[in-house]
Amino acid sequence: MGVMNVTPDSFSDGGENLRPEDAIASARRMVAEGAAIVDVGGESTRPGSESVSLDEELRRVEPVLEAVAGELPVSIDTSKAGVARRALALGAEMVNDVTALRADPELAGVVAEAGAYLCLMHMLGTPRTMQVDPRYDDVAAEVAAFLEERLAFAVGVGVPEELICLDPGIGFGKTAEQNFELVRRLDVVLALGRPVVIGFSRKSSLGRILGDPDATTGPLAASLAAAVAAYERGATILRVHDVRETVEALAVAKAVTA
Ligand code: HH2
Numbered sequence: 001m002g003v004m005n006v007t008p009d010s011f012s013d014g015g016e017n018l019r020p021e022d023a024i025a026s027a028r029r030m031v032a033e034g035a036a037i038v039d040v041g042g043e044s045t046r047p048g049s050e051s052v053s054l055d056e057e058l059r060r061v062e063p064v065l066e067a068v069a070g071e072l073p074v075s076i077d078t079s080k081a082g083v084a085r086r087a088l089a090l091g092a093e094m095v096n097d098v099t100a101l102r103a104d105p106e107l108a109g110v111v112a113e114a115g116a117y118l119c120l121m122h123m124l125g126t127p128r129t130m131q132v133d134p135r136y137d138d139v140a141a142e143v144a145a146f147l148e149e150r151l152a153f154a155v156g157v158g159v160p161e162e163l164i165c166l167d168p169g170i171g172f173g174k175t176a177e178q179n180f181e182l183v184r185r186l187d188v189v190l191a192l193g194r195p196v197v198i199g200f201s202r203k204s205s206l207g208r209i210l211g212d213p214d215a216t217t218g219p220l221a222a223s224l225a226a227a228v229a230a231y232e233r234g235a236t237i238l239r240v241h242d243v244r245e246t247v248e249a250l251a252v253a254k255a256v257t258a
Contacts, residue, residue, distance in 0.1 A: 041077030124173025
């Protein structure tokens with residue numbers, strides 16, 4: 001899953017694809033490089049970020065979706081029913097909601113009605129507060145229990161279980177140690193029986209383990225190691241910024257495990 005942030009402020013690529021023509025070219029490049037899906041987002045959820053209005057989010061993503069959603073496999077990274085509805089009408093196939101259907105009461109119905117794929121992600125708190133001293137007794141068990149409940153909720157409102165994937169939400173209310181533990185103990189989330197998404201790409205835990213306690217991003221080589229580690233533990237969807245390099249790394253990991 002290639003990351004396409006049409007935002008001025010995303011934590012690692014903010015501003016890069018704010019012009020629709022740049023975003024459209026990047027989306028096409030990601031698919032050419034081997035992405036199975038491009039995740040288009042118009043709102044940053046980096047630690048400390050404030051939410052944007054529906055109009056602003058639509059203004060950012062609509063021109064990109066109009067150009068590519070009918071042509072490429074697209075997921076819309078949004079928590080807003082209004083954005084999801086427009087994206088699905090333009091041909092997006094999946095809704096990636098970092099709030100796992102908790103933010104907008106209308107989103108579940110929009111996904112169910114469209115027969116779209118759905119990604120449910122774990123987050124502790126909100127982007128504004130989530131990195132303020134996150135605590136768990138057992139991070140893997142608590143994240144899995146949350147995802148199990150959200151999965152049951154989504155199925156209950158009419159989203160077929162076979163269209164749903166689960167994501168422990170790397171960096172969303174977790175310390176670096178908790179993020180690494182979630183990948184180490186991915187079997188706890190995999191036990192829920194759905195495909196697991198991991199988005200470790202460029203995240204600050206990668207910079208921190210390399211020795212910078214104030215890192216806000218992580219380098220490419222560390223991102224590739226995280227993707228391979230997650231793949232080896234059973235993740236089947238890797239959400240990444242650097243598609244070509246990740247496809248190359250995963251090709252080798254796959255050749256070894258096959
Ligand atoms: N991470 C980000 C955004 N959306 N969705 C899922 N399912 N999993 C993730 O790990 C995930 C996500 C944050 O990364 P990015 O999009 O690069 O940054 P920003 O939120 O600042 O736009």
